[in-house]
């Protein structure tokens with residue numbers, strides 16, 4: 146049996162690496178929009194016979210056909226190809242819509258035609274919006290969205306629900322927290338970096354770390370290795386059938402506290418890290434308790450922010 150992964154970016158490359166390390170055969174599709182070709186080349190070099198890379202746009206049926214026909218034994222798909230950035234300069238709205246709305250529909254159609262039953266999709270904890278109740282379980286309704294990339298998660302989740310209902314697919318959506326930590330693809334373009342990763346790079350460059358108005362609000366985080374683990378745990382959860390959403394979050398921490406952790410770990414390495422607070426700060430809210438259906442399969446993301454920050458600062462200090 147083989148696995149198809151769309152999107153070999155920050156999280157997808159970690160997932161591909163873990164799957165290959167466990168002896169899986171992997172077909173991957175990516176158009177190199179926001180990833181590191183040399184990291185993909187390294188995965189190919191290390192696992193030449195079991196890693197098949199299709200370079201192309203996941204929003205084109207011919208590319209998806211090529212991927213499914215590369216390996217007839219594909220029985221599981223991980224969907225991570227996306228214009229993932231909320232930054233307005235990251236991509237045009239049309240590019241975001243083609244990649245985040247059209248491509249997932251084409252992927253689901255291709256799964257139906259090739260008889261592949263299970264899709265595990267990388268969604269976001271941000272689907273709940275920024276006003277969170279004291280307990281967040283997966284049946285909470287969608288909240289307010291601030292950008293097209295996150296808004297598209299809501300469409301794809303409903304699309305998955307429709308394909309599960311209409312075509313009997315098994316569609317599992319994993320609502321990941323903001324992902325941080327050291328993985329095979331490490332970005333240096335701030336538009337495509339999450340706050341902890343960007344703060345760590347800024348600390349090593351001697352730049353000020355800016356925390357904006359929402360800084361005191363608790364934000365959901367997960368380490369990149371745990372994000373990949375959560376995707377695999379969802380896939381292995383055989384009793385999850387039809388359409389199911391699962392939360393994947395390890396900590397709820399204010400962004401201002403992430404900046405403080407980065408400054409602290411920076412100081413331990415003799416870096417002088419300055420934090421600037423931009424705009425008026427909200428009053429800090431209590432962190433909600435996040436429930437996850439992945440508890441039922443014994444999956445708990447265990448890595449902590451401070452360890453992820455430390456490994457990233459060391460990486461950026463030693464990287465060319």
Ligand SMILES: NC(=O)c1ccc[n+]([C@@H]2O[C@H](COP(=O)([O-])OP(=O)(O)OC[C@H]3O[C@@H](n4cnc5c(N)ncnc54)[C@H](O)[C@@H]3O)[C@@H](O)[C@H]2O)c1
Nearest residue numbers: 152153154155156176178179180202203226227229267324
């Ligand atoms: N990083 C996070 O904090 C986070 C949190 C929650 C959810 N997610 C979601 O997880 C998924 C992966 O996120 P990531 O952080 O690895 O992002 P990423 O940008 O590193 O990965 C996305 C990958 O998709 C590829 N891609 C973009 N357009 C494409 C296209 N048209 N055809 C083929 N490939 C294309 C990019 O080149 C990239 O490799 C995204 O859907 C993202 O929204 C990420």
